[in-house]
Amino acid sequence: MFAIIFAWADFIALVSKPPNSLWFIFVICLLVSGISTFLNRKLVDLDQANRIQAVVSEHNKKKKALLKLSEENPKKYAKEYAKWQRRDASVKKMQQSMSLNRLKPTCITFVPMIVFFYLIRSIYTPEGSAIQIPVARPVMNPMDDFPAFIVTMMRSQLFSVLGNIQIVSGWLGFTGYYMLCSFTTSTFMQKIFKTSPQGAQGGGSSLFDTTAQMELPKPGKF
Secondary structure, three states, X not given: OHHHHHHXXXXXXXXXXXXXXXXXXXXXHHHHHHHHHHHHHHXXXXXXXXXXHHHHHHHHHHHHHHHHHHHHOHHHHHHHHHHHHHHHHHXXXXXXXXXXXXXXXXXXXXXXXXXXXXXXXXXXXXXXXXXXXXXXXOOOOHHHHOOHHHHHHHOEOEOOOOOOEOHHHOOEOHHHXXXXXXXXXXXXXXXXXXXXXXXXOOOOOOOOOOHHHOOOOOHXXX
């Protein structure tokens, strides 16, 4: 029993400092992304989700064309607007159904992942402190270039007899480094196992395209 306790303490000490902390957190992210991807494959009808996404993307392209038409030909726009509005209601229902479907894996993993994240995070957070110990140092200093709310999550510092590491040094704590690794590994897994939405590819919509959120002007305004 004591051997197991001592072995666990040695393991925690090993993975709590760079460079071992980098690889340990990266492996954790791979496992989490792998589990999430597996559940997506099992619980979500990806073919149906991709078909719906393709319909939504095409619908948004039509909306962009109608916005342009409203300026160029108001009379024709008034005719097309009624058709688009009828279609819009059914597309929204399909989109809602797809969103609820994709939430199935999250419903299963949310609580376990929160507990797991808290336990791993505690390895890199000194008792009684809100600031984590350094685990990685990126080329770009996030303390200089990132917004304050992101810096608050990513910041780290360490005071020891070997040398002090201040927040301004640019080292990341567990949360910041985990976020970077999680984004990378999730994207990697989704591409390999083809679980990412595919209908949006090809210019139908994008993350920074605000046209889909805009309301079409009613024909009566012209």
